[in-house]
Amino acid sequence: xxxxxxxxxxxxxxxxxxxxxxxxxxxxxxxxxxxxxxxxxxxxxxxxxxxxxxxxxxxxxxxxxxxxxxxxxxxxxxxxxxxxxxxxxxxxxxxxxxxxxxxxxxxxxxxxxxxxxxxxxxxxxxxxxxxxxxxxxxxxxxxxxxxxxxxxxxxxxxxxxxxxxxxxxxxxxxxxxxxxxxxxxxxxxxxxxxxxxxxxxxxxxxxxxxxxxxxxxxxxxxxxxxxxxxxxxxxxxxxxxxxxxxxxxxxxxxxxxxxxxxxxxxxxxxxxxxxxxxxxxxxxxxxxxxxxxxxxxxxxxxxxxxxxxxxxxxxxxxxxxxxxxxxxxxxxxxxxxxxxxxxxxxxxxxxxxxxxxxxxxxxxxxxxxxxxxxxxxxxxxxxxxxxxxxxxxxxxxxxxxxxxxxxxxxxxxxxxxx
Amino acid sequence: xxxxxxxxxxxxxxxxxxxxxxxxxxxxxxxxxxxxxxxxxxxxxxxxxxxxxxxxxxxxxxxxxxxxxxxxxxxxxxxxxxxxxxxxxxxxxxxxxxxxxxxxxxxxxxxxxxxxxxxxxxxxxxxxxxxxxxxxxxxxxxxxxxxxxxxxxxxxxxxxxxxxxxxxxxxxxxxxxxxxxxxxxxxxxxxxxxxxxxxxxxxxxxxxxxxxxxxxxxxxxxxxxxxxxxxxxxxxxxxxxxxxxxxxxxxxxxxxxxxxxxxxxxxxxxxxxxxxxxxxxxxxxxxxxxxxxxxxxxxxxxxxxxxxxxxxxxxxxxxxxxxxxxxxxxxxxxxxxxxxxxxxxxxxxxxxxxxxxxxxxxxxxxxxxxxxxxxxxxxxxxxxxxxxxxxxxxxxxxxxxxxxxxxxxxxxxxxxxx
Numbered sequence: 037x038x039x040x041x042x043x044x045x046x047x048x049x050x051x052x053x054x055x056x057x058x059x060x061x062x063x064x065x066x067x068x069x070x071x072x073x074x075x076x077x078x079x080x081x082x083x084x085x086x087x088x089x090x091x092x093x094x095x096x097x098x099x100x101x102x103x104x105x106x107x108x109x110x111x112x113x114x115x116x117x118x119x120x121x122x123x124x125x126x127x128x129x130x131x132x133x134x135x136x137x138x139x140x141x142x143x144x145x146x147x148x149x150x151x152x153x154x155x156x157x158x159x160x161x162x163x164x165x166x167x168x169x170x171x172x173x174x175x176x177x178x179x180x181x182x183x184x185x186x187x188x189x190x191x192x193x194x195x196x197x198x199x200x201x202x203x204x205x206x207x208x209x210x211x212x213x214x215x216x217x218x219x220x221x222x223x224x225x226x227x228x229x230x231x232x233x234x235x236x237x238x239x240x241x242x243x244x245x246x247x248x249x250x251x252x253x254x255x256x257x258x259x260x261x262x263x264x265x266x267x268x269x270x271x272x273x274x275x276x277x278x279x280x281x282x283x284x285x286x287x288x289x290x291x292x293x294x295x296x297x298x299x300x301x302x303x304x305x306x307x308x309x310x311x312x313x314x315x316x317x318x319x320x321x322x323x324x325x326x327x328x329x330x331x332x333x334x335x336x337x338x339x340x341x342x343x344x345x346x347x348x349x350x351x352x353x354x355x356x357x358x359x360x361x362x363x364x365x366x367x368x369x370x371x372x373x374x375x376x377x378x379x380x381x382x383x384x385x386x387x388x389x390x391x392x393x394x395x396x397x398x399x400x401x402x403x404x405x406x407x408x409x410x411x412x413x414x415x416x417x418x419x420x421x422x423x424x425x426x427x428x429x430x431x432x433x434x435x436x437x438x439x440x441x442x443x444x445x446x447x448x449x450x451x452x453x454x
Numbered sequence: 455x456x457x458x459x460x461x462x463x464x465x466x467x468x469x470x471x472x473x474x475x476x477x478x479x480x481x482x483x484x485x486x487x488x489x490x491x492x493x494x495x496x497x498x499x500x501x502x503x504x505x506x507x508x509x510x511x512x513x514x515x516x517x518x519x520x521x522x523x524x525x526x527x528x529x530x531x532x533x534x535x536x537x538x539x540x541x542x543x544x545x546x547x548x549x550x551x552x553x554x555x556x557x558x559x560x561x562x563x564x565x566x567x568x569x570x571x572x573x574x575x576x577x578x579x580x581x582x583x584x585x586x587x588x589x590x591x592x593x594x595x596x597x598x599x600x601x602x603x604x605x606x607x608x609x610x611x612x613x614x615x616x617x618x619x620x621x622x623x624x625x626x627x628x629x630x631x632x633x634x635x636x637x638x639x640x641x642x643x644x645x646x647x648x649x650x651x652x653x654x655x656x657x658x659x660x661x662x663x664x665x666x667x668x669x670x671x672x673x674x675x676x677x678x679x680x681x682x683x684x685x686x687x688x689x690x691x692x693x694x695x696x697x698x699x700x701x702x703x704x705x706x707x708x709x710x711x712x713x714x715x716x717x718x719x720x721x722x723x724x725x726x727x728x729x730x731x732x733x734x735x736x737x738x739x740x741x742x743x744x745x746x747x748x749x750x751x752x753x754x755x756x757x758x759x760x761x762x763x764x765x766x767x768x769x770x771x772x773x774x775x776x777x778x779x780x781x782x783x784x785x786x787x788x789x790x791x792x793x794x795x796x797x798x799x800x801x802x803x804x805x806x807x808x809x810x811x812x813x814x815x816x817x818x819x820x821x822x823x824x825x826x827x828x829x830x831x832x833x834x835x836x837x838x839x840x841x842x843x844x845x846x847x848x849x850x851x852x853x854x855x856x857x858x859x860x861x862x863x864x865x866x867x868x869x870x871x872x
Contacts, residue, residue, distance in 0.1 A: 052510035086531070090538060092470035098538045105549055106534035109527035113504070116524035120508060120516045131523055136598060157598070180554060180575070 038204040039162065040065070043075040043172065043194035047211050048268040049114055050080030058209075058268065059121035066127060066167055073158060073168045073201065075194040076118055078110025086110060100145035104174075104184045108134070111171035111190075119169050129167040132157060134174030135182065139193065141175035147186030148175060153200035162201070170197060188249020195252045199259035206256070206263050207274075210247055213267035214275035215240070217439040218292040222430050225440045229290065230273070233280035233384050236290055239416040243293035243380040253277065280384050288392055289383040289437035292430055298328070298378045298420060299351045300408060302343040303358060305368025308335050312365055313342065316358065323357045325350045328378075329411040329420065339368075345409055345420055348374060376408065377426045380418040381433060387414045399432040400425075456622040457580065458483070461493040461590065461612035465629050466686040467532055468498030476627075476686065477539035484545060484585055491576060491586045491619065493612040494536055496528025504528060518563035522592075522602045526552070529589035529608075537587050547585040550575060552592030553600065556618075557611065559593035565604030566593060571618035580619070588615060606667020613670045617677035624674070624681050625692075628665055631685035632693035633658070635857040636710040640848050643858045647708065648691070651698035651802050654708055657834040661711035661798040671695065698802055706810055707801040707855035710848055716746070716796045716838060717769045718826060720761040721776060723786025726753050730783055731760065734776065741775045743768045746796075747829040747838065757786075763827055763838055766792060794826065795844045798836040799851060805832045817850040818843075 042062060049055045058076075066072045086106050090098045098106075115131035122129040138154030161168045172190025175183050185192050191208060198206035213228060215237065220226040232240075234257035241250040247265055256263045256277060266274025306312055313332070320327055325346055333341040346354050351372055358370045386392045396417055400407055405425035411418050421429060434440055460480060467473045476494075484490045504524050508516045516524075533549035540547040556572030579586045590608025593601050603610050609626060616624035631646060633655065638644040650658075652675035659668040665683055674681045674695060684692025724730055731750070738745055743764055751759040764772050769790055776788045797818075804810045814835055818825055823843035829836050839847060852858055 052507065055511060089470065089531070089535060093473060093535050093539045094542045096542060099541055102534045102537045102541070102549060105537070105551075106531060109530045109534075112527045112530070113507070113524060116520045116527075117507060117511050119520045119523070121511045123517055123520070124512045124514060131520060133523075133600070136600075182551070182554075 037069050037071055039071045039073070039201060041073045041075060041194050041198040041201075041203045041206040042209060043190060043207065044077065044209045044268055045190065045211070046077040046080050046083070048209055049076055049118065052117075055079070055117055056121050059118060059125055061268070062118075062122055062167055063125045063127045071162050071165065073162060073170065073197065073203065074118065075170050075172045075190055075197060076111065076114045077172050077190040078107075079114050079117075082110040082113065083107060101181065104145045104182050107184055108171070108174040108182050111173055115169045115171045119167075122167050122169070127167055128165065129169060130161050131169040131171075133171050134193070135176035135180075137170040137197070139170075139175035139197070141177055141183045141185065143177040143179070143181060143183065145181070145183055148177070148183035150175060150185070150192065150196050151178075153196060155197065155200045158197070159201060185251075188251055191249045191252035192255060195255045195259075195261050195263065198261045199255065204262065206261050208248060208252075208263065208265045209268035210265060211267065211269065212247060213270055213272045214265050215247060215277075215291070217290070218430055218434055219294070222294075222427055223434045226434070227439065228272075229275045231276040231278060232290060234277060235280065235415055236382050236384050237277045239380070239382045239413070240291050240293050243295060243378070243382065243416065243418065248277075287383065287438055288385040288389045289381045289433075289439065291382045292433050292437075292439070293380045293382060294426060294430060295378045295380075296423065296426075297347045297349070298345050298376050299348050299354075300343050300345050300373045300376060300420065301351070301354050301358065302341060302371045302373070303365075303367050303369075304341050304371065306340050306342060307366045308338045308340055315361060315365060316342065317344075319357050319361050320354065323353060325354050325357065329409045329418070331409050343409070345376075345378070375423045376420050377423045378418050378420045379426070379429055379433070380416050381437065382416045384415050386417070393417055395436055396433065399436050400429055403428045403432055405429060455487050455489055457489045457491070457619060459491045459493060459612050459616040459619075459621045459624040460627060461608060461625065462495065462627045462686055463608065463629070464495040464498050464501070466627055467494055467536065470535075473497070473532075473535055474539050477536060477543055479686070480536075480540055480585055481543045481545045489580050489583065491580060491588065491615065491621065492536065493588050493590045493608055493615060494529065494532045495590050495608040496525075497532050497535075500528040500531065501525060519599065522563045522600050525602055526589070526592040526600050529591055533587045533589045537585075540585050540587070545585055546583065547587060548579050549587040549589075551589050552611070553594035555588040555615070557588075557593035557615070559595055559601045559603065561595040561597070561599060561601065563599075563601055566595070566601035568593060568603070568610065568614050569596075571614060573615065573618045576615070577619055603669075606669055609667045609670035610673060613673045613677075613679050613681065616679045617673065622680065624679050626666060626670075626681065626683045627686035628683060629685065629687065630665060631688055631690045632683050633665060633695075633709070635708070636848055636852055637712070640712075640845055641852045644852070645857070646690075647693045649694040649696060650708060652695060653698060653833055654800050654802050655695045657798070657800040657831070658709050658711050661713060661796070661800065661834065661836065666695070705801060705856060706803040706807045707799045707851075707857065709800045710851050710855075710857070711798045711800060712844060712848060713796045713798075714794075714841065714844075715765045715767070716763050716794050717766050717772075718761055718763050718791045718794060718838065719769070719772050719776065720759060720789045720791070721783075721785050721787075722759050722789065724758050724760060725784050726756045726758055733779060733783060734760065735762075737775050737779050738762075738772065741771060743772050743775065747827045747836070749827050761827070763794075763796070793841045794838050795841045796836050796838045797844070797847055797851070798834050799855065800834040802833050804835070811835055813854055814851065817854045818847055821846045821850055823847060
């Protein structure tokens with residue numbers, strides 16, 4: 037008998053009917069001979085409704101501790117209801133909040149990190165053949181405060197719990213049936229991958245693929261948790277995320293991701309002096325603005341241009357921060373530009389295969405698009421291009437890297453992963 | 455500086471506006487120089503909505519453990535939101551669930567009893583001049599299970615917590631401005647009492663007065679907690695509930711209560727044999743049916759009639775239980791009768807004042823109503839009469855016992871006391 041963790045996101049348990057369907061699925065799995073531990077998110081819109089309530093109460097940002105107190109009720113409702121649904125099918129079950137399941141975290145309310153898991157209650161209930169249902173996204177700090185793990189938290193709960201109880205498999209049920217070579221809404225012939233490595237998945241998750249949260253993938257990689265992403269609505273085989281060594285290698289590029297949440301900020305006419313770049317990026321870091329790609333143009337007459345990319349939501353703040361240091365830096369002008377998209381290719385074999393980058397440039401320029409920014413790592417390469425070329429470029433890359441015909445990566449799809 | 459516990463029921467925090475008004479009131483009290491510990495119920499309809507959700511999931515009665523897990527989210531939401539509201543007024547505050555506040559209970563899910571209170575977190579936060587907000591109605595068993603205290607639970611939380619932290623006063627805020635001599639919707643000249651003894655309040659609460667739960671009153675009496683019932687919507691002085699010895703005695707009868715949730719079940723033609731009554735009431739007790747008044751008629755030709763009163767909700771089950779032992783008992787027929795009301799007079803001085811009972815019978819028969827059942831205790835007397843006479847009888851008693859002109863008891867009003 038194997039021990040498996042099954043994680044269901046908010047849309048999978050969006051209403052009573054869906055909740056019952058999940059219950060049926062869990063019971064089927066248990067009856068097949070698996071011992072199931074289920075991690076579940078808040079039902080559908082519950083979290084948004086709770087946030088709305090807090091906005092009616094507070095004009096300002098609510099205190100994060102109380103926000104955690106409020107939001108964790110969402111998952112507590114889910115686990116109680118799912119336990120009822122499973123028990124009404126005749127299967128013994130028991131629900132636990134994060135603290136009851138022994139999910140210990142630090143005290144960073146709103147985005148706490150797991151520090152330890154003490155799963156004795158979970159294991160004891162599992163030994164008694166009860167389906168154990170654990171509230172995702174939440175934990176408790178050492179001083180007994182209720183915390184939340186932040187975005188993607190339920191995925192992280194599932195993977196971390198799977199590691200702690202040494203589960204044989206962690207199944208992430210979502211509203212797509214696996215990881216695709218790219219977003220099927222952009223490329224018709226996008227294909228579901230049978231397997232993908234942790235590193236590739238991590239890059240894809242970071243590059244905009246919404247199916248799995250990067251933190252969960254990182255956890256899975258670090259603790260070598262066997263992971264599968266599959267649909268909660270079909271019985272199709274999903275995509276296995278595993279160690280590279282045990283994977284069948286095929287394609288150099290396994291997936292194509294894109295991220296429209298990108299803006300380019302340019303700082304023009306910066307007098308060349310030591311430490312200028314450092315000043316800019318220290319100021320941005322202090323304002324907690326994430327900077328992705330950084331480009332510096334050549335120096336002309338002792339004056340240079342910089343540009344960097346960040347998210348659309350940070351656009352205004354980023355420009356304000358730069359303007360705030362104009363006197364100190366002495367630059368001429370700061371501008372920002374949207375209608376961009378970052379397209380990325382990901383593949384563990386890229387580093388050892390010559391010409392991969394050249395082919396990407398070739399495809400993009402062959403379609404008449406200009407490349408605004410570039411960044412690379414061992415297993416991925418990203419180009420920021422004008423948004424209008426998104427579909428053509430992704431299709432072109434999909435074909436050029438042989439993904440149309442082979443089996444394989446990416447994603448998109450409404451996020452179902454808190 | 456005094457330490458006070460303030461309890462607000464569900465209708466007092468029914469929506470964001472009311473929540474803010476409660477916050478203002480708490481902050482005013484704190485600024486006046488009191489250290490406030492607030493106990494709060496779930497917002498307005500939250501509990502009913504959660505029960506509805508559980509009914510969509512379960513056809514049968516949901517498992518009580520999971521029901522507690524589900525329902526306790528209601529108060530957790532309330533405390534988080536109230537803490538936000540108070541903090542947005544510039545006052546430091548912190549919210550606690552039942553388990554965080556140290557409310558320990560036994561394991562009887564759905565109606566757990568408090569076994570111990572370990573209020574160190576509450577006291578520590580209070581010492582730091584934070585308003586402490588505690589979720590009513592909930593606790594934790596010794597093995598870490600989340601429990602609820604059942605109906606009236608938030609009142610009980612407030613009173614028990616007040617006892618544990620040795621508060622100077624426990625204020626129960628509700629939607630009426632105190633305890634009335636009787637329901638003002640029945641008798642226009644019903645008056646608010648300035649004070650009432652624990653015992654009188656206990657009888658009134660047991661007899662249908664919805665303002666305070668009997669368990670809370672019992673707790674207050676046992677631990678001698680100074681209690682006041684007052685309106686959350688006005689600043690009127692409420693009604694103090696205190697020890698009899700320290701009360702100004704005035705009227706013999708202080709309040710008139712009534713309860714329409716009553717049905718009379720009659721068992722006709724019971725052959726006289728030893729133990730017949732015992733069999734009947736043992737069977738009812740085993741089915742957990744509460745029996746209130748029991749009447750046995752005289753024996754005629756070796757055959758007797760019994761009748762007892764119970765609640766309308768238990769009617770069918772009670773009849774079924776009796777029918778189930780028909781062969782054993784050998785009675786002729788079981789009948790049940792509704793459209794009844796139990797009217798009660800309550801007063802600590804009744805036992806030492808002759809003629810109180812006689813006057814009640816006089817008033818009732820003078821109005822042409824027949825008395826179906828009677829029961830008495832040291833400080834109360836109840837008569838079950840036909841429902842149609844309710845208003846006339848309560849008015850008649852109110853006048854006959856001098857309550858129209860004097861100050862004083864009862865209640866009614868929509869329950870705001872979970």
